[in-house]
Amino acid sequence: MFLTRSQAKEFDRLVKPHLRMLYRFACRLTGNPDDAEDLVQEVMLKLYPKTQELREVEDLQPWLNRVLYRCFVDRSRREKRRHEQAFSDLGSDEDHNAFLDRFSGEGLGPLADMENDRARTMIHSALDELAPDQRALIVMYDVEGWPQDDIAEVLDVAPGTIKSRLSRCRARLREIILAKMEP
Amino acid sequence: MNCNQVITRIEDYCDASLGPEDRQAVAQHLDGCESCYRKVRAERRWRLMLAEPVSEPDSGFEQRMLQAAHGGGDARRRWTTPVVGAAMAACLVGGLFLGQWLPSGSEPSGAPVVGPVASQDVETVNLAFESGKALQDVTLTLELPPHAELASMPGERRISWQVNLEKGENRLALPLRTLFPGEGELVARVQHGNQTKTFRAAVGGTQRDG
Ligand SMILES: [Zn+2]
Numbered sequence: 249m250f251l252t253r254s255q256a257k258e259f260d261r262l263v264k265p266h267l268r269m270l271y272r273f274a275c276r277l278t279g280n281p282d283d284a285e286d287l288v289q290e291v292m293l294k295l296y297p298k299t300q301e302l303r304e305v306e307d308l309q310p311w312l313n314r315v316l317y318r319c320f321v322d323r324s325r326r327e328k329r330r331h332e333q334a335f336s337d338l339g340s341d342e343d344h345n346a347f348l349d350r351f352s353g354e355g356l357g358p359l360a361d362m363e364n365d366r367a368r369t370m371i372h373s374a375l376d377e378l379a380p381d382q383r384a385l386i387v388m389y390d391v392e393g394w395p396q397d398d399i400a401e402v403l404d405v406a407p408g409t410i411k412s413r414l415s416r417c418r419a420r421l422r423e424i425i426l427a428k429m430e431p
Numbered sequence: 432m433n434c435n436q437v438i439t440r441i442e443d444y445c446d447a448s449l450g451p452e453d454r455q456a457v458a459q460h461l462d463g464c465e466s467c468y469r470k471v472r473a474e475r476r477w478r479l480m481l482a483e484p485v486s487e488p489d490s491g492f493e494q495r496m497l498q499a500a501h502g503g504g505d506a507r508r509r510w511t512t513p514v515v516g517a518a519m520a521a522c523l524v525g526g527l528f529l530g531q532w533l534p535s536g537s538e539p540s541g542a543p544v545v546g547p548v549a550s551q552d553v554e555t556v557n558l559a560f561e562s563g564k565a566l567q568d569v570t571l572t573l574e575l576p577p578h579a580e581l582a583s584m585p586g587e588r589r590i591s592w593q594v595n596l597e598k599g600e601n602r603l604a605l606p607l608r609t610l611f612p613g614e615g616e617l618v619a620r621v622q623h624g625n626q627t628k629t630f631r632a633a634v635g636g637t638q639r640d641g
Binding site: 256259260263264267268271272275276281285288289290292293294295296297341344345347348349351364367368371372375386390391411415418422425 | 435438439441442446448469470473474476477478480481482483485486487488492493495496497499500501582606
């Protein structure tokens with residue numbers, strides 16, 4: 249909370265190299281640049297008083313990602329933009345199969361080969377409807393391709409649970425997309 | 432491997448997380464089964480669509496973020512608005528005179544710099560003051576009104592720090608989150624040895640810099 253000038257400089261030195269990476273993650277999570285910058289700024293406000301603590305962190309990148317993720321979840325909760333939805337435990341293989349048939353893009357049905365732009369828009373609006381933790385997981389694994397250990401650190405869960413969580417999130421996402429595809 | 436067995440493995444196949452034997456079996460099946468091959472392509476297609484290019488922030492981004500941390504609040508709004516004075520007047524704390532809190536000339540003195548600016552629901556009050564010499568083990572205690580909390584310490588009403596003051600400028604940044612509209616008083620106590628100074632400042636609720 250209380251920083252001397254040299255501590256303030258230390259803060260800059262520690263954090264600056266990671267700012268663009270944080271912005272990128274924030275963009276993925278929030279879905280737009282303005283919210284992303286607000287989110288990174290919130291993280292800065294939160295961390296500034298903790299410069300001492302920052303200095304002791306061995307690998308800052310995942311640590312910072314975790315702080316940003318927490319801020320994102322808190323913010324989503326406060327804004328109540330995303331309401332928690334109960335979803336079927338594990339999407340069944342039949343569901344997955346039905347989804348793939350409708351999404352194949354090779355003329356299996358009237359909606360199957362919708363043009364890419366429309367499909368993309370639909371997917372991103374579906375992603376926005378996911379609960380924040382689910383969205384974050386999809387972003388980290390499917391979009392950014394982070395290692396499972398890094399993802400586990402951000403989410404504060406055991407690395408061994410990532411794949412099953414991911415499966416559930418994807419199933420939920422497909423469920424939302426399918427609902428959007430219904431005529 | 433039949434079609435059903437392949438379908439249960441499509442996700443892992445696309446994640447490249449199948450064991451070598453399963454992977455080979457799926458690949459072999461795909462060679463001869465147009466329907467399953469199409470499903471694999473569909474799986475890849477929708478995953479690819481998740482990843483849109485992300486815009487890069489402009490060149491001033493880093494500076495803005497660090498400035499926000501130091502100065503408190505929203506650096507973007509901070510310097511671009513012509514009504515900074517009005518914005519400050521509308522902000523949380525009118526001024527905590529941390530300067531001049533110790534009597535002797537060799538002790539910290541000088542005018543505070545108060546730069547509170549609104550950012551979402553977190554409003555940061557930034558205090559800076561000059562200290563005539565370095566001081567060890569100064570205790571700083573803050574008491575917050577019920578409707579506000581420190582963004583970094585949610586739920587804490589009373590916070591104390593042991594701090595050392597450098598000779599020259601020292602800064603205190605308080606990211607305050609307004610929990611609900613209200614008025615109240617922020618109390619800051621600064622203690623060094625047997626000397627204590629108490630400062631009080633009104634903390635308003637909801638006014639924002641549009
Ligand atoms: Zn097949």
